Amino acid sequence: MADGSIGLWTVPLAVLGGAIRVSTPFLFVSLGECITERSGRINLGLEGTLVMGAMSAYGISYLTGSPWLGVFAAGITGALLGALHAGICSLPRVNDIAVGIALMLFGTGLAFYLGKPLIEPTAPRLPAIDFGWWSDIPQLRAALRINVMFLIGVALAPILYWAFRTTRWGLLIRTAGESSDAARAMGYSVLLIRLRATMVGGFLAGIGGSFLSLFYPGSWNEGLSSGQGITAVALVIFARWDPLLCLWASLAFGGAAALGPALQSVGVTSGYHLFNAAPYILTLAIMIITCSPKRTLTGAPAELSITR
């Protein structure tokens, strides 16, 4: 390969860039779901929340001209959907997994309905910070054009890790997740704790969605999310409900998701669809390796229905 072309090095660079770019929604959704699941409830509806977040962020950004308002609106939308999930789950005898499936369908349907007029117009996007200014390899510079949202997400992981261990709120959430009786005995309402945890989780997942429509891929259409939400939910299990592991896992998944487009850009087009399915195959493989029928997973909140 001559003339300054970097040839096959494009692939690892694109995977690196992808790990940074594509991982952001995984990161936000998995951190949000981490909070919800630590409180003892699983919200499978985050797939719908992600799509609703993407749609509302794009819409608000288009209407107001401010992408950051869009991000905020996406968070609020996500929190509302979280409140809906928690509200229905607080009814006796209602199964949280089933409610999640319902909200997955409802969220995507509503987003497609409300988002119809948004497919055409172009909304202002989120800005990126150029960390690759020192390099003159265009691919590397592209990989290092990093969005602030990614940095926020990266900062959020250790903060959550710390908060779960030391703050009152973190302890309360974990108590509700480990033993609702203990939380009740201490005089706290488990339903209220879970409502708040699910709303915060929805808020973060909505923000993850705003990244999809406002930065990468950076437009609104109905094929925007295909399973990132549900992959992120599975990722939390793989990450053992640990926010720091969520960060590493999100990066790995982002890299895996970037593999297909990266290979395509160097001319490897056969198997394009299979490489696009890499995150799902990876998730499944990891779940097969890490789960066991004999014991519940280490770190799993005892109240979580998915591990029972």
Add this chain to the structure above:
Amino acid sequence: MTTEAADPVEAVGTIAPAADSGFLQRHGGTIEYVLIPGAALAGALGVFGIFVAMFGKNPLDLYFYMYYGAFGTWFSWQNTLTRAAPLVLTALCTALPAQLGMVIIGGEGALLIGALSATSAALVLQGLPPFIVQIAMVIAGVIGGGLWVMLSGALRQYRGVNETISSLLLVYIALAVLNHLVEGVMRDPASLNKPSTREIGAANMIGSIPGTDVHWGLVFGLIAAIAAYILIYHTVFGFAARVAGGNIRAAKIVGLNVSKLILTICFLAGGAAGLAGMVEVAAVQGRTNANLAAGYGFTGILVAFLARQNPLAIIPVAILLGGISASGGLLQRRLGLPDASVLVLQGIIFVFVLASDVLYGRIGFLKGRS
């Protein structure tokens, strides 16, 4: 995981003082199973009416066109029944594992794999008599879909992998496999804009029920639903499955082979969805392409929950939801609603149905207390 606590048990304890309340005691449970989902459906339609009213549409127009587009004419009835056929089959994919307490939501994946297997069988057996090709397609579709869902069941049983998540992940993997094959080795070079496999041939299509435009897939669905009902409620195997679904430890103590139950039920469930894929190929599309991922698998989940996982109740519910999706086109043309409005309504119905679970055993006059 589904609350299958049958309330009629409660009614057995007390002796009816009057014939009237005796009727309620005997049939109160059944009445509940009709009344409560019905109320949930009505509530969902009400909320959806308010929703479209916010966009300046008249809800009464909405209800009229929904009725007209679903059940108003013979034409719309045929449209409805054509859509109900795959829904019955994909709903079984969720309802059968639910007897074991498993939540499988991967019917869409099994449908795609079933369609792919059935198409492959037809393409390999080109030239043989149509009847043989069709039988081979059914077998291939059932086995393909069955193995796909059985994988989720096996992962749950042997590796402790949550079946809800694994079955949904397998949907995306199935779609990738389908796209890979349809754009690769199985591609018909003549299909330019929409990559597809070769056609299975007009002679091998299963055709319509005489006198209608409704294809034979509806009959497949009815037979499958009735067979599933008999299997679950009138065979030892079904009884064993329900015991295992109620209390897995009790099932192990009485010596039931839980692994075998899970694998068999998951295979049958996936087989039903795979059959739906075969039907869509052999009666509608004539070939396999991305059109098959039309969401029947996901609507089937809703059908199963609305029918409270009862295979017989799936039939009317599938017709109802087939009707809702059949009316989508009319809503688009006459009211200018986006095609996603059907999805929104389905989501609202789902939410209402789940929330209505709280009502069982709580409706005063159905408790049979005089």
